[in-house]
Amino acid sequence: MIKSVSVAALPVTEDLVIQKNRIENNAEPGCKRVCIVTGTHGDELEGQYVCAQLAKILSDEKHNLSGIVDIYPAINPLGIDSITRGFPMFDLDMNRIFPGSTTGSLAESVAHDIVRDIEGADICIDIHSSNIFLREIPQVRVSEQTEDELFHYALMLNVDLVWIHSAATVLESTLAHTLNMRGVKTLVVEMGVGMRITESYCVQLVDGILNLLHELGMWNGIVREIRKPMVSKDRGVDFLNSDAAGIFIPSVAHGSYVNTGELIGKVLNPITGNMVEQVISPCDGLLFTLREYPVVFGGSLLARILGDENG
């Protein structure tokens, strides 16, 4: 059943409507509820296909479901509709205004309504697809602060990597942080690249979500074999940022294994043709992030490498 989570009038005739698709079966009081949320950033589309596939499977096989699955495919619908990463008209990153407010702007009011609607759920999966600059393998990102609560669930999601990052980098104004602080176990998935749908990654995550539902006792349908992800704990994550400005031409494929000293790519000066930076791998490991957008400034992230175990 399609429900409205937040409705607000726009100046000329139209309403901004945030919708969810509630799919439920045997939804007794106190039953489990899982929320799938995406479309926070209008240029991240991978979650759209995940939501579409999941809605189709769960609706077609509702008899195999026990409990409630709420699917929120577009919590920033104006952004998706206009290929705008932020919340149009406010120039705000929607994932920096949670928990929202009833007394601020329309954007904050919408954020408040979304949090209120999800509150009380058992699990929330917050799907992102990097941005237009970087391509990512399917991964769950968990802060050290929430590792004890979330790690167990992250392993169920059929991703290739679980990245446990330091508490110092936690952004308090995100949806995930807000929900985790309110008792909704919220896992952030990052995969693919902005403005594109990578079908294989989406199918992989749909299998993972069905597995999670199965593990929670909510799904009796088919569950495919789930891969065991690499975990960043006990491994180093190396960030390769550009120091020069120019165009980045990668020499290796995304998701490949690279060795210490291997050429990752070059930064070229487009006017002279000269190479202004040679990007070399500092370690052996998995190239799990690779720059997709070629123009770089000093500081632009080019790649991330997950080092070998205890490396």
Add this chain to the structure above:
Amino acid sequence: MVKNIIYSIKSPYRQSMDIIGYKFGSGEPSCCIVGALRGNEIQQMAICAQLVDTLKHLEENGSIAENKSIMVIPCANYYSMNIGKRFWTMDNTDINRMFPGYDLGETTQRIADGLFKSIKDYTFGIQMASFYQKGEFFPHVKVMDTSNGKQESYASLSDFGLPYGLIRIPMPYDTVTLNYNWQLWHCQAFSLFAAYTKHIGRQSTQTAVNATLRFLIAKEILECDIHPGSHTCILNEEKICRISTNRAGILKKYVSVGDEVKEGNLLCEIIHPLEGHVIDQIVSRIDGTVFFSYNDQLVMEHTDIFNIIPLFTKSLIP
């Protein structure tokens, strides 16, 4: 006056962006004043530019106190300003959501880091701040309610000689701003709001310049005289009455910033955008002064369109 490059970033297709700092006096880092961090903060840059011009003459007249120095950084993001963009040119990130910065991070993290390293050790910090909503403010000064030295900061609000000084409880997103991080580094930090952002108001620019000079004199960084300005009413930000729209459409306002209003006075009407009739009338809930006024022609539902400071308010510090 000494002109320094605080931080420089290269682009593949443009000249380097050099963040320029203007230093006056010598000795201990006493006060740093930062203007535009965003490309639309034109009034904020203009206030700093006028300060640079004024401080240059004051320095030539020997008005900077001995062993005190002042740094003014008018614009830390002219790449965006020159192309009419609010946030960073390429990835649309906000430098004022990147503090304290990271020297090995992304471009705007590096800019924030480079800037912050140069200014974190000042005793006082003043940021010429803007608001993300389109609107006009009554010029005022604000301090963040962090645990560091707040009593001194509250009392210092009145040194600007503006009618209102506000104390803000930080929201989660405030923790990555310049002002918040300045305070964490034990700098007494203030946000000075002039009236506008993209528009340079002549009077409000002068008001902000005078308020800054007044503060520098009160802190014995400048040695000269200026008229004392107003008595400052110091309030918690939540005491402000926020008036929002319940309907959307064309906004027709009947009051302006600085107007005194009484409870029940008509503040604005919302007009149906296609049929022209009035669909809502918004009246004041209190007696007070209009402190903020939204100034776009079209308005959405749930938009804060007026902030009113209650008339019957007691200042936290007499």
